[in-house]
Every structure is written in C-alpha cells, then in structure tokens.
Amino acid sequence: MKPAPFTYHDPRTVAEACEVLATRENARVLAGGQSLMPMMNFRAVMPDHLVDLNQIGALSYLRVANGALEVGAMTRQRELEISADVGRRCPVLREALRHVGHRQTRNRGTLGGSLCHLDPSAELANVTALLGGTLHAISRRGRRDIPFPEFAVGYLTTSLAPDELLAGVTLPLPRSGHGYAFVEFARRRGDFAVVACSALLRLDSRGGIADAAIALSGMSHAPVRPAAIERALRGQKPDAAAFKAAAAEAAKLDAAGDPFVSAGYRRHLARVLTYRALEQAAARAREAAINQYETG
Ligand code: FAD
Numbered sequence: 001m002k003p004a005p006f007t008y009h010d011p012r013t014v015a016e017a018c019e020v021l022a023t024r025e026n027a028r029v030l031a032g033g034q035s036l037m038p039m040m041n042f043r044a045v046m047p048d049h050l051v052d053l054n055q056i057g058a059l060s061y062l063r064v065a066n067g068a069l070e071v072g073a074m075t076r077q078r079e080l081e082i083s084a085d086v087g088r089r090c091p092v093l094r095e096a097l098r099h100v101g102h103r104q105t106r107n108r109g110t111l112g113g114s115l116c117h118l119d120p121s122a123e124l125a126n127v128t129a130l131l132g133g134t135l136h137a138i139s140r141r142g143r144r145d146i147p148f149p150e151f152a153v154g155y156l157t158t159s160l161a162p163d164e165l166l167a168g169v170t171l172p173l174p175r176s177g178h179g180y181a182f183v184e185f186a187r188r189r190g191d192f193a194v195v196a197c198s199a200l201l202r203l204d205s206r207g208g209i210a211d212a213a214i215a216l217s218g219m220s221h222a223p224v225r226p227a228a229i230e231r232a233l234r235g236q237k238p239d240a241a242a243f244k245a246a247a248a249e250a251a252k253l254d255a256a257g258d259p260f261v262s263a264g265y266r267r268h269l270a271r272v273l274t275y276r277a278l279e280q281a282a283a284r285a286r287e288a289a290i291n292q293y294e295t296g
Contacts, residue, residue, distance in 0.1 A: 003040035009051045014058055014138060014167060017051050022140040022163040024049040029165050031074060031113035034105045051165075059112070059167060064089060069171040073112025077124070081106060089173050092130065092180035092198055096123040099182070102190045112166045118156050121193040121218035123184070125152065129223035130198045130215035131171045139164040152222030177292050178202045179285025181277040185269050193218050194261055195269035197250075199277035201238065201285045209233050209242070214274065219255045219266055226253060238282035243275050250274035
C-alpha cells in the first residue's frame with residue numbers, strides 16, 4: 001500500500017513547524033517514521049500535511065540538569081541506549097530501551113515519537129510513568145508542561161492539541177543507591193510487550209524499603225503507577241513475602257482483554273512480572289548499598 005496524497009513540509013526551526021501546525025488542517029508530525037509510516041502506508045492515518053521534524057536540530061538533545069534527564073523529542077532511541085549518562089544515572093531507561101524493537105528501528109525511532117504514538121505497552125511510556133516524567137509541548141500559543149498521567153488520555157491518544165508538538169521530556173533521576181528492574185513478556189524479542197513492569201527500590205540504613213515505584217504497562221491504554229502497592233511496600237523488609245503481597249495486588253488491577261490476550265492472562269502476567277521486577281530491583285539495591293558502603 002502507499003500513503004494517501006499529502007503535502008510535505010520540511011521546517012528548519014520549531015517556530016516554522018509550529019506555524020505549519022497552526023495554519024494547516026489535518027497535519028501530522030513525522031519523527032523517526034517507525035510507526036507513522038506503516039500507519040500511513042496502511043492508510044490507517046491520512047494526513048493532508050506531513051511536518052517533518054528531522055531537520056530541526058533544536059529538538060534533539062540529551063543532558064543531565066537539576067537532578068533530571070532533559071531529552072529532546074527527536075532524540076533517537078539508540079542515542080539514549082548508548083549514552084554514558086543514561087547508563088550511569090538512569091540504568092532502568094537503558095534496560096527498557098533494549099526491549100524497544102530492534103537496533104535498526106531504534107536508530108531512527110525517537111523518544112518523542114514513541115511517547116506520542118503511545119502504544120499501550122511502549123517501554124518508553126512505561127519508564128516515563130515510572131520516573132514521573134513531564135512532557136513539554138509547544139505551539140504558536142506558547143509552551144505547556146504536561147505531567148505524564150495528563151498526557152496519556154486514551155488508546156493511542158495524547159492530550160496534545162492539533163497545533164502542538166512535543167518539544168522535549170524531563171525525567172527526574174532516581175536517587176543514587178537505588179535498585180531498578182525492567183521486565184516484560186512479549187511474543188518475540190523486539191515485539192511490543194504484552195505486559196511490562198518496571199520498578200525502582202531504595203533501601204534505608206536498616207535494609208528496609210525506604211521508597212518504591214512501580215509502573216505496569218500493557219494492562220490498559222497507558223502505563224499505570226499502582227500507588228497503593230507502592231505505599232504498602234514502604235517500611236517493609238525487601239523479602240519474598242512483601243513481593244508476593246505486592247504481586248497479588250497487581251493481579252487485581254484493571255486489565256483490558258482483546259481477541260489476542262484475555263484480561264485474566266494480563267493480570268496473571270502483572271502478578272508474575274511485578275514479583276520478578278521487585279526481586280531484581282531489591283537485589284540491585286542491596287548491591288548498590290554495599291558499593292556505597294565500600295566506597296564510603
Ligand atoms: P513516528 O513514527 O515518526 O511518529 C509516531 C507518532 O507520533 C505519529 O503520530 C507522529 O505524528 C507523532 N509524533 C512524533 N513525534 C512527535 C512530536 N515531537 N510531537 C508531536 N507528535 C509527534 N516500539 C516500542 O515501544 N516497543 C517495541 O517493541 C517496538 N517494536 C517495533 C518493531 C518494529 C519492527 C517497528 C518498525 C517499530 C517498533 N516500535 C516499537 C515502534 C518504534 O519504537 C517507534 O519508534 C515509535 O513507536 C515511534 O517513534 P518514531 O520516532 O518513529 O515516530
């Protein structure tokens with residue numbers, strides 16, 4: 001199949017791109033094209049105007065500032081994957097990236113594209129939820145900062161207005177000495193996950209759980225942060241009993257069913273993957289505590 005006819009725009013600045021989005025009906029933004037082009041070829045989407053962001057250098061950046069990772073929307077997934085800063089300060093993001101498609105798709109695919117495409121089990125959306133990310137939208141009307149839970153509003157649907165584009169994302173960095181995990185179940189390596197679970201754990205000086213964050217994706221239209229489960233973990237010992245109780249609660253979360261995967265199976269995966277993620281994050285948190293002790 002081939003895409004329906006469209007007018008191609010090749011802006012060199014964010015302002016130019018915003019001008020096109022503000023003055024043309026039925027415009028779509030092109031980033032890495034790894035989701036949009038197949039959808040256009042299948043005529044699942046038929047934009048009249050295609051606004052190519054690939055020549056706008058200002059949308060591609062990666063920096064650590066004010067205790068956060070600041071990432072431009074056009075930053076390639078592969079660049080994030082091989083970044084020393086990401087590896088050192090946010091290893092859960094690097095671990096998740098290894099599950100995103102294939103190296104070839106990560107070479108072209110971008111962080112902004114993945115978040116705006118918003119596949120329910122996109123790994124990058126999961127980690128953005130886990131870290132409490134804020135998305136920075138921009139239009140001719142100005143800039144708007146959107147907390148992730150207010151960004152993902154429905155199946156493949158964001159709260160971006162038609163004249164807005166995503167300029168960047170701010171991901172708060174976990175405190176040093178944390179443990180992390182990203183686990184998923186997918187039919188084949190490189191496929192979108194059926195269900196994925198990420199976790200961050202920080203231990204206190206007595207080895208108890210000081211802080212816990214969990215993100216589950218693939219259960220419904222966007223990743224969920226089960227706040228009650230996170231709260232229940234705080235103060236507990238990081239042991240099998242605590243993780244079994246957390247996993248049992250995860251299995252009670254709302255889950256969507258479809259012709260390919262039943263809601264019950266998704267809940268079963270939520271249970272299994274939550275346990276695995278917490279167990280792995282706890283082991284890494286203990287390791288981090290020993291390293292911190294040894295290095296003083
Ligand atoms: P595009 O495809 O260019 O755009 C995607 C959507 O986002 C479009 O609607 C576009 O208009 C919009 N958009 C893009 N950038 C912006 C912006 N800055 N502002 C506003 N709107 C914007 N993804 C996973 O998460 N996990 C996987 O396992 C996975 N496996 C894949 C396997 C294959 C074989 C392929 C081809 C893709 C796979 N993907 C997977 C999708 C891939 O990660 C895409 O990169 C991602 O979904 C979209 O990123 P992109 O930069 O290519 O965006």
